Amino acid sequence: MQLSDGVDSARAWLAAFVGGVAVLVAGAGAFPRQVYDGFLWRYFWGPVDADAHGASCAVRSGGTTERLYSQAACRGAEGIYAEPGYTAVSTVSYAVVLVFMLIGVLLLLRKLDVRMSKRFYFALFPFMLLGGALRVVEDVNATFVRENLGMLVPFPSVAVIISPFIYFTVFAFTLAALVGTISLARRGVVEDFEPVLGGVGAAALVATVGYLLYVSATSAVVGFYPAVAVITLGLASLIAAVYWWASERYAPYINEGTGEMGILVVWGHSVDGVANVLSLDWTDALGIPVSYGSKHVVNRATVRYTGEFYEAIGQGWLADAIGTAWPFLLIKVAAAVAVVWVFDRQIFEESPRYAYLLLIAILAVGLGPGTRDFLRATLGI
Known part of the structure; x- marks a missing residue:
């Protein structure tokens, strides 16, 4: 792959990467308060520092960092402060970096001539x-x-x-x-x-x-609550097996492009769905002494609307009997099957590298959080 002026794209990407890092390092050295304290620390390192120390916020003043452990102290602090989590600036910045790195991966795969x-x-x-x-x-x-x-x-x-x-x-x-x-x-x-x-x-x-x-x-x-891992992995495997049997028997065209890879996509998102259901609704039944909350936007909405539906039909007791998170599992499985269906043979034939990388990203989006959720519940933390 070459740019229009004949410059190798991989070398151009590497030059942009090195140049960007050099600009940030030079800027931080020349203008530490503006570039490092006011940008790099405030939006990137500061939130991680506060998170690592379990602090409500971290405050940087005069070249030193102080961690505060109450919101009241954070509000009264003088200096540049950062709270755990993301901001609009950091979110946009990470999105840009992610796209840039994905371009680099594509260029590297081409350079190495990796078989997808x-x-x-x-x-x-x-x-x-x-x-x-x-x-x-x-x-x-x-x-x-x-x-x-x-x-x-x-x-x-x-x-x-x-x-x-x-x-x-x-x-x-x-x-x-x-x-x-x-x-x-x-x-x-x-x-x-x-x-x-x-x-x-x-x-x-x-x-x-x-x-x-x-x-x-x-x-x-x-702690150690192995039932969480057994139920999560067992039920996700059962869902994936039923999906594969039913689709191959009644709708084999769904797996035309992905083949056996579709099983892994459905399995990975089922792990996420089952882990969420267990963490939100069944911790007491499993003896886990920790309460978990919904962080996923779709998950929060699903739990809220399910509870409201129970109340609307006069069956509020269902919230305690079967929980409110189970529709999220159905949504995850349905979305995974839809993705597998969309990835038909033509997509893999026309743009195999893009298709495989996108399918890898789709699996990681479900499997990464799902793995974290069920392992956390397994350890009771």
Whole structure:
């Protein structure tokens, strides 16, 4: 792929990346209060700092950072302050960076002439689970901070697994594994890179989950409720199996483009749906001493409208009997099936790289949060 003036697109992307970083570093050095304190710290590092320390906000003044633990103290603070979470500026900035990085991935895949195939898709599956598991490590770390037990992962190292930096962490790890395994395959060390790539992701996932189980076994503030994992993974697998059997028998055209990849899409979004239902409606029945709330916009709306529907038909008792989150699972499954249907054979034939990357992103959107939700509930944090 070349630009109109003959400049290699990959080199142009790399030059833009290096140039952008250089401008930010130079600006922060020349104008620390305006560029670093007023922009980089306020919108990006400050919120992560406050989140990592379990603070209501972090305040930067005179080149030093102070964490405050009440909203009243934050409102009365002097200096530049940042609260955990996203702002309009950071959200737009991360969206721009995400698009820029996706362009870079496409250029890299072209440069490396990577074969886009079902094997490649399945090889990336463990990395999607890994992202959710790493988020739970940060959740455990936050639990330790709340209980005044110090940090399980010290600051600033913990920042790499706090949203949104964790997305870049998983992206960089996946990219390094991809380039490394392709290099091994082309040097003849391994026959195909896909199984090795999947093995790297699986090893990292096992290590992360193993670490979480170790903390659970050795800490009084982290519990273990295996029924959550069993029900979530079991029910999601059952839904995916029923979907595959029914679609192949009665509507095989749905899977014409994705084939077996469609099973994974439905399974991943079913994990998210089931985990939400269990976390919102069934924690008491499962003996989990934690209450969870809806963060997903669609989830919140589903829970609210379901409760209002119960009241409208004079059956408010249903909220306690069967819960209000179960329609969210139906929505997730229906949306996943619709996506699989849309990805027909023509899409993969015309733009295979775009099609595979988009399908990977769609699976990650469901599986990442779902993995985090069911692991958090499994650990009771």
